Amino acid sequence: xxxxxxxxxxxxxxxxxxxxxxxxxxxxxxxxxxxxxxxxxxxxxxxxxxxxxxxxxxxxxxxxxxxxxxxxxxxxxxxxxxxxxxxxxxxxxxxxxxxxxxxxxxxxxxxxxxxxxxxxxxxxxxxxxxxxxxxxxxxxxxxxxxxxxxxxxxxxxxxxxxxxxxxxxxxxxxxxxxxxxxxxxxxxxxxxxxxxxxxxxxxxxxxxxxxxxxxxxxxxxxxxxxxxxxxxxxxxxxxxxxxxxxxxxxxxxxxxxxxxxxxxxxxxxxxxxxxxxxxxxxxxxxxxxxxxxxxxxxxxxxxxxxxxxxxxxxxxxxxxxxxxxxxxxxxxxxxxxxxxxxxxxxxxxxxxxxxxxxxxxxxxxxxxxxx
Ligand code: SF4
Numbered sequence: 001x002x003x004x005x006x007x008x009x010x011x012x013x014x015x016x017x018x019x020x021x022x023x024x025x026x027x028x029x030x031x032x033x034x035x036x037x038x039x040x041x042x043x044x045x046x047x048x049x050x051x052x053x054x055x056x057x058x059x060x061x062x063x064x065x066x067x068x069x070x071x072x073x074x075x076x077x078x079x080x081x082x083x084x085x086x087x088x089x090x091x092x093x094x095x096x097x098x099x100x101x102x103x104x105x106x107x108x109x110x111x112x113x114x115x116x117x118x119x120x121x122x123x124x125x126x127x128x129x130x131x132x133x134x135x136x137x138x139x140x141x142x143x144x145x146x147x148x149x150x151x152x153x154x155x156x157x158x159x160x161x162x163x164x165x166x167x168x169x170x171x172x173x174x175x176x177x178x179x180x181x182x183x184x185x186x187x188x189x190x191x192x193x194x195x196x197x198x199x200x201x202x203x204x205x206x207x208x209x210x211x212x213x214x215x216x217x218x219x220x221x222x223x224x225x226x227x228x229x230x231x232x233x234x235x236x237x238x239x240x241x242x243x244x245x246x247x248x249x250x251x252x253x254x255x256x257x258x259x260x261x262x263x264x265x266x267x268x269x270x271x272x273x274x275x276x277x278x279x280x281x282x283x284x285x286x287x288x289x290x291x292x293x294x295x296x297x298x299x300x301x302x303x304x305x306x307x308x309x310x311x312x313x314x315x316x317x318x319x320x321x322x323x324x325x326x327x328x329x330x331x332x333x334x335x336x337x338x339x340x341x342x343x344x345x346x347x348x349x350x351x352x353x354x355x356x357x358x359x360x361x362x363x364x365x366x367x368x369x370x371x
Contacts, residue, residue, distance in 0.1 A: 007221030016226040017049055020233060027053030028236045029185045030229060031178070031321055033171060034192035035062035035349025036220050042354040044222045046229075054233060057186055057321035058354075060174060060277060063139040064091045064347035065319060068273040069309055071167040072097040074302040075136055078165065079105045079112050081300065085128060087121040088136040090114045094346045098308040118150035118164070125154065125162035134296045137164040141195045144168050144285055145259035148266035151287070151294050163296040166286055169272050171195050172203040173283035179211045183322055188232040190218040190225070193247035200255030204243045212241040219247040266291050275343065276316030313342035318351055325352040326362040 032038055038058045041047045047056045060066050076097045079086035086102070093102040093112065106112040111131075115121050118135050125133035137147040147164060154162040171192065178184055191204060196217045204215045214235035218228030228246040235242060245251055265288070272284025287295045296302075312330045317323035325331050325344065335341040337353055344350035 004221070007219070007223045009223065012223055013226055016223065016230055020054070020226070020230045021051045023230065023237055024051040024054050024233050025237060027055070028187050028233055029055045029057055030188040030190065030232050031057040031059045031186040032190040032218070032225070033059040033061040033175065034190075034195070034220075035065070035347065035351065035354070036194075037061070037190060037192065037218065037225060038351050039349065039354045039357075040220055040222060040225055042351075042358045042360065045358075046222060046225055050229065054229070056229070058318070058324075058351045059178070059189075059321055060274065060319040061140070061171070061192055062319075062344065062347050062349040062351070063143070063169065064095055065315065065343040065350050066169055066274045066277070067092075067095065067138045067167050067343070068275045069098060069307045070273070071138075071165065072101075073099075073307050074297065075102060075165055076100065076105055077302050078134055078296060078300050079110045080108070081132075083132050084300075085111045085113060085124055085131050085133045086136070087113050087115045087124060087133060089116075089138075091347050092136055092138065094340065095343045096310065096340065096346070098306065118147050119153065122150050122154050122157075122159060122162055125159050126157075129161055131161060132299075133162050134300075135162070135164045137166045137168065140169055140171055140192075141199045141263075142192075142197075144263045144267065145198060145256075148262045151266050151291050152262065154294060155291060160293075163294045163299050164287070165296040166267075167272070168267065168285035169274060170269070170283050170285065171199075172207060173280050174274065174277075175204075175207055175215075176211075177277070177280045177283070178320065179207070179213065181320065183320075186213070186321065188214040188236055189216070190228045190232065191215050191243075193217055193219040193224070193251055196245075196247065196251045196255065198256050198259050200253050201243050201245065201251070202253060208241050208243050214241050215243045217243070217245045217247050217251050219250065274319070276319040310341050315342040315344050315352075318344055325355040326360055328352070331362065332356060 121135035267285035270286040344352035
């Protein structure tokens with residue numbers, strides 16, 4: 001298959017692995033920020049083929065996982081209102097809030113619908129002028145342009161019964177927060193290629209220089225990841241800390257300026273609370289004042305929602321890269337993709353789901369278990 005097979009060539013993978021083994025002389029810890037990259041690494045077993053000292057740390061790049069509990073709870077409250085048609089991408093329907101999920105709201109009679117683009121939600125609003133249509137606008141820099149376009153389209157078309165519940169997050173401030181954490185172990189990053197396709201990589205340049213970390217813009221296929229890891233390790237071995245682009249077939253340094261422009265027009269940068277991580281300054285997007293009429297949060301006055309995290313879920317440590325899913329006592333027993341206790345087991349990009357779907361098992365911890 002053109003543009004896929006050439007990035008999954010086993011012979012080339014063996015060559016890259018050999019080069020990596022020849023390059024790495026010391027232990028290094030590299031974080032892949034994106035959940036899509038985590039899935040490729042784990043599904044293909046790439047993390048287990050690396051030289052013994054090279055450790056991949058799985059980062060917080062799953063949009064469903066980092067959406068804060070209080071926003072999920074607001075979504076549940078809004079979706080339960082009789083006048084509302086609540087629209088969302090499919091993954092969000094199973095993410096547990098404090099008391100259930102959006103599927104549960106639908107089972108109790110709420111009008112909750114899966115859409116594939118935010119423009120579908122605008123179309124539903126046009127078809128149902130007597131109802132309030134809300135779109136759950138979550139995600140990183142990748143989904144922000146389409147969501148911004150939907151708001152602009154609704155504004156231009158005078159569609160007043162459409163609004164968005166916004167919980168957008170931005171990657172560079174999260175990387176900075178991870179590097180500032182006292183327990184940080186990350187020495188180099190693979191930056192998500194699709195985020196950089198939109199935003200370019202200029203925002204990473206001051207981070208690489210200030211924290212002396214290599215950052216390699218990387219794609220999502222097995223060979224992309226192997227080459228990205230090799231580029232990061234080569235920089236670490238040589239004492240360099242630059243932004244390099246492995247994903248040249250899709251990413252330019254300045255990104256997609258037209259997409260950036262529509263995001264700048266519709267949204268403003270704000271502090272955002274990351275589920276499991278906490279508040280990070282300038283790490284989120286909220287609607288700009290000009291478009292505040294489209295803010296579902298204020299339209300439905302969702303104040304007073306009480307949130308309660310599941311105490312068994314260690315998603316925060318997993319999203320910060322300080323623990324693995326197999327360290328969680330509920331992993332694979334009380335928490336599975338069919339019975340998820342936390343967002344990382346729900347989402348297609350969640351680290352716990354990646355581990356579970358690839359059959360990773362917790363390491364035996366006692367003599368009896370080893371048998
Ligand atoms: S395995 Fe389940 S309970 Fe444990 S951290 Fe992952 S999502 Fe949370």
